[in-house]
Amino acid sequence: MAPTGDDLQQIAEQVWASYLDTDGAKPLIPLPPDKLSKDVVAGVAVSGAWHGLVLVACSDVASKEAAAALLGMESDDVTEGDVDDALGELANVIGGNVKSLLPEPCTLGLPEVHNNADGDPWLAGDEICRFEATWMGEPMEVSVLEKPQGGGTE
Amino acid sequence: MVIDDSRAMRLILRRIVTGLNFDVVEAGNGREAMDRLEELEAVPELALIDWNMPEMNGLEFVTAVRADKKYRGMTLMMVTTESEHGQIVRALAAGAHEYVIKPFTPDAIVDKLVMLGLIPDGAHA
Numbered sequence: 001m002a003p004t005g006d007d008l009q010q011i012a013e014q015v016w017a018s019y020l021d022t023d024g025a026k027p028l029i030p031l032p033p034d035k036l037s038k039d040v041v042a043g044v045a046v047s048g049a050w051h052g053l054v055l056v057a058c059s060d061v062a063s064k065e066a067a068a069a070l071l072g073m074e075s076d077d078v079t080e081g082d083v084d085d086a087l088g089e090l091a092n093v094i095g096g097n098v099k100s101l102l103p104e105p106c107t108l109g110l111p112e113v114h115n116n117a118d119g120d121p122w123l124a125g126d127e128i129c130r131f132e133a134t135w136m137g138e139p140m141e142v143s144v145l146e147k148p149q150g151g152g153t154e
Numbered sequence: 155m156v157i158d159d160s161r162a163m164r165l166i167l168r169r170i171v172t173g174l175n176f177d178v179v180e181a182g183n184g185r186e187a188m189d190r191l192e193e194l195e196a197v198p199e200l201a202l203i204d205w206n207m208p209e210m211n212g213l214e215f216v217t218a219v220r221a222d223k224k225y226r227g228m229t230l231m232m233v234t235t236e237s238e239h240g241q242i243v244r245a246l247a248a249g250a251h252e253y254v255i256k257p258f259t260p261d262a263i264v265d266k267l268v269m270l271g272l273i274p275d276g277a278h279a
Contacts, residue, residue: 018257019166070162072169082161089160092206093256096235104238108206110159 003101008131008142011097015090016135020069032132033139039063041117042087044095048106052125052146054095056087057117062138063087084113094142155179157187157215158204158233163256167202167233170260174273176200184210188218197228200272202263203250205234205241213248220249229270233258
């Protein structure tokens with residue numbers, strides 16, 4: 001039993017419809033973005049019968065738009081703390097739903113948000129599925145990384 | 155009372171219940187919520203409670219509230235990403251009245267509040 005890219009798409013689309021695209025004006029488009037950008041990576045660790053991370057990665061612009069939408073503010077006014085809170089909660093909600101597809105019992109950690117995370121040891125692991133999308137013209141990605149048991153999920 | 159470590163989620167829930175004419179008190183975790191309860195003059199009618207929070211999680215909060223008779227009249231609704239059947243059973247066994255899985259729509263919250271008799275049917279037209 002393991003989540004697939006289709007599972008991630010379904011979960012992400014539910015999250016977007018509930019919180020970021022409530023009026024259908026800013027849909028999450030299931031097409032790989034023109035450019036790759038992972039300026040901000042939010043993740044939650046899953047531990048127990050399965051160990052790994054559920055991640056939401058996006059561009060800086062998309063992270064601010066997501067925070068603005070969730071917090072009801074203008075994207076120009078969004079602070080780093082706002083991005084951490086909003087992206088962390090997106091990762092938490094997506095992670096919780098992914099956890100239900102993983103072997104039981106597992107527990108979900110608290111969200112972490114990392115900026116410019118390329119090469120970050122936090123992201124070491126084997127990617128088991130990914131969903132790439134475009135949101136408001138910006139790249140958005142949801143992925144699941146499996147880690148060796150007990151390795152680095154904290 | 156809205157208890158969630160995410161400010162964004164507290165805001166989303168605040169908007170929903172404020173629209174139903176509830177006054178809202180917020181807390182960022184179970185411990186903070188217990189402290190707020192001690193300060194309040196009246197026991198809140200309803201608490202919307204996240205599960206995974208630092209310091210004191212939602213299940214621990216529910217257990218603590220249910221152990222104190224003065225909060226007997228408080229309706230406890232978990233609003234969480236924890237969607238496994240076993241977790242739902244644990245929360246209800248600890249004393250939660252209802253359970254909503256994130257992501258949710260405003261209508262899902264409203265429907266639960268109608269079922270609990272906290273608002274009349276059709277209150278959120």
